[in-house]
Amino acid sequence: MPMPFVKAERLQKLPPYLFAEIDKKKKAALAAGRDVINLGVGDPDRPTPSAIIRSLQHHVENPAFHQYALDQGSPELRQSIASFCKARYGIDLDPNSEILPLIGSKEGIAHFPLAVLNPGEISLAPDPCYPVYRSSSLFTGADVYTMPLEPSLGFRPDLEAIPNDVFTRARLMFLNYPNNPTGGTVDLPFFQEVVDLARAHNLVIAQDAAYNEIYFDRPAPSLLQIEGARDVSIEFHSLSKTFNMTGWRVGFAIGGAPLIAALGQVKANTDSGIFTAIQFAAKTALDQYATLTPPIRALYKERRDAFLAGMRRIGWEVPTPEATFYVWIPCPKNYPSTELCSRLLDEADVVTTPGLGFGRTADGYIRAAMTVETPRLIEAVERIGKLAL
Ligand SMILES: Cc1ncc(COP(=O)(O)O)c(C=O)c1O
Structure with missing residues (x-):
C-alpha cells in the first residue's frame, strides 16, 4: 500500500479558496441551461484588436x-x-x-x-x-x-x-x-x-x-x-x-x-x-x-455608467469607481458577501464575486466586472431589481 500523497506545507498554508462555492453553483447553472449573466470574471470579453x-x-x-x-x-x-x-x-x-x-x-x-x-x-x-x-x-x-x-x-x-x-x-x-x-x-x-x-x-x-x-x-x-x-x-x-x-x-x-x-x-x-x-x-x-486603448477605456466607461445608473434606479447605493472595469458594491442590509452572491446567482442568474474571497475585511462588498455588453448589464440590473432582499 503506497503512502498517501501529502502536499507540501507551503500549499497547506494558503488561505481556503473562497470562490469554490460560487464556481460550483455557476457551473451547475450553466449545465442546467440557465441564462447566466457572468459579472464574475475579470477577463475582457472583446477580442484583441486586429x-x-x-x-x-x-x-x-x-x-x-x-x-x-x-x-x-x-x-x-x-x-x-x-x-x-x-x-x-x-x-x-x-x-x-x-x-x-x-x-x-x-x-x-x-x-x-x-x-x-x-x-x-x-x-x-x-x-x-x-x-x-x-x-x-x-x-x-x-x-x-x-x-x-x-x-x-x-x-x-x-x-x-x-x-x-x-x-x-x-x-x-x-x-x-x-x-x-x-x-x-x-x-x-x-x-x-x-x-x-x-x-x-x-x-x-x-x-x-x-x-x-x-x-x-x-x-x-x-x-x-x-x-x-x-x-x-x-x-x-x-x-x-x-x-x-x-x-x-x-x-x-x-x-x-x-x-x-x-x-x-x-x-x-x-x-x-x-x-x-x-x-x-x-x-x-x-x-x-494611443489609438488602440482609448476605445477600450470608452467602452468600460459606457458600461460602468449604464450599470451604476441602473443599480441606483433600483435603490442600491454604489460609489462610482474612477478606474478598472470593476464595480465594488456595498452589500445592502449587511448581507455577508457569500450569501448575497449566492442569492444573486440562485434567484437572478447573475454571477458576482464575494468580497470575502479577496480578504477578510471585505465581507461587506461584492464585485461586479463590466465584462459583458451594456444590454446584458442592464438586464442583470433588471433581474437584481426583482429580488426581494
Ligand atoms: C490586480 C491584478 N494584477 C495582476 C493580474 C494579472 O494580469 P496578467 O494577465 O498580466 O498576468 C490581474 C489579473 O486579473 C489582476 O487583477
Missing part, C-alpha cells in the same frame, strides 16, 4: 522566432516599452537594465518575492487584494502582514497604523492601484509617501499597475514618476487589460536595475522567456497604444 493579431500572424512565420526566446526579452520590445513609458508617464528607463518583459504580470508578481524575501521576514499585503501577493509571499517562508484598505481613505491603507515592530521585519510591500477589487485610485502625493516610507524602513515596494490604462477621467500615475522611486521599487504592468490580451500572456516590470536583475535571476532559473512572435505583437500593441 492590428495586434495581424502582427502575430506575420511574426509567427519567422523561423528564428521558433527557437528559445532571450531570457531578458527582445531588445525591440524593451525599446518599445521604454518609449511607451516615456510618452505615457514622462519617465526615462534604460531598456537594458530597468525593463523586464514578463509572461503576464502575474508571472512577475509571483516570482518577485523569491528575489526579495527571506524566511521569517514580513511581506505587507493589502486586504482585500489580488490573492497572488499573499500566496507568493507565503511560498518564500515569509509571513504576511495584512494592511486593510480603508473605505474612508479611498481604499488606501492607513500607513501610520502599521506597527514599528512590523517594519523591523518587513522587507516587501505590495500595492495595487488602480485597485482590484475596490476600484480605488491614488495620486502622486500618496506614492511620494510610500517611497519615503520605503526609504525610512528599508522596504521594497512592488506596485501592481495591471489596471493603469483602464482609467476614466484622470490618467493613473506610475510609482516611478516619483524621483528616486526606482531605487526602492518595481512596478508591474500588463498588456492583458490594456489591449484585451489576457490569453496571450505578456506584461513587463520596470524598476531599479538591481531589482530588475534580481527578478531576472529568478526567471532565468524558472522559465525560458516569452514566445518571440508574441513579443513582437506586444511591441505593435504598445506602439499603437
Whole structure:
C-alpha cells in the first residue's frame, strides 16, 4: 500500500479558496441551461484588436522566432516599452537594465518575492487584494502582514497604523492601484509617501499597475514618476487589460536595475522567456497604444455608467469607481458577501464575486466586472431589481 500523497506545507498554508462555492453553483447553472449573466470574471470579453493579431500572424512565420526566446526579452520590445513609458508617464528607463518583459504580470508578481524575501521576514499585503501577493509571499517562508484598505481613505491603507515592530521585519510591500477589487485610485502625493516610507524602513515596494490604462477621467500615475522611486521599487504592468490580451500572456516590470536583475535571476532559473512572435505583437500593441486603448477605456466607461445608473434606479447605493472595469458594491442590509452572491446567482442568474474571497475585511462588498455588453448589464440590473432582499 503506497503512502498517501501529502502536499507540501507551503500549499497547506494558503488561505481556503473562497470562490469554490460560487464556481460550483455557476457551473451547475450553466449545465442546467440557465441564462447566466457572468459579472464574475475579470477577463475582457472583446477580442484583441486586429492590428495586434495581424502582427502575430506575420511574426509567427519567422523561423528564428521558433527557437528559445532571450531570457531578458527582445531588445525591440524593451525599446518599445521604454518609449511607451516615456510618452505615457514622462519617465526615462534604460531598456537594458530597468525593463523586464514578463509572461503576464502575474508571472512577475509571483516570482518577485523569491528575489526579495527571506524566511521569517514580513511581506505587507493589502486586504482585500489580488490573492497572488499573499500566496507568493507565503511560498518564500515569509509571513504576511495584512494592511486593510480603508473605505474612508479611498481604499488606501492607513500607513501610520502599521506597527514599528512590523517594519523591523518587513522587507516587501505590495500595492495595487488602480485597485482590484475596490476600484480605488491614488495620486502622486500618496506614492511620494510610500517611497519615503520605503526609504525610512528599508522596504521594497512592488506596485501592481495591471489596471493603469483602464482609467476614466484622470490618467493613473506610475510609482516611478516619483524621483528616486526606482531605487526602492518595481512596478508591474500588463498588456492583458490594456489591449484585451489576457490569453496571450505578456506584461513587463520596470524598476531599479538591481531589482530588475534580481527578478531576472529568478526567471532565468524558472522559465525560458516569452514566445518571440508574441513579443513582437506586444511591441505593435504598445506602439499603437494611443489609438488602440482609448476605445477600450470608452467602452468600460459606457458600461460602468449604464450599470451604476441602473443599480441606483433600483435603490442600491454604489460609489462610482474612477478606474478598472470593476464595480465594488456595498452589500445592502449587511448581507455577508457569500450569501448575497449566492442569492444573486440562485434567484437572478447573475454571477458576482464575494468580497470575502479577496480578504477578510471585505465581507461587506461584492464585485461586479463590466465584462459583458451594456444590454446584458442592464438586464442583470433588471433581474437584481426583482429580488426581494
Ligand atoms: C490586480 C491584478 N494584477 C495582476 C493580474 C494579472 O494580469 P496578467 O494577465 O498580466 O498576468 C490581474 C489579473 O486579473 C489582476 O487583477
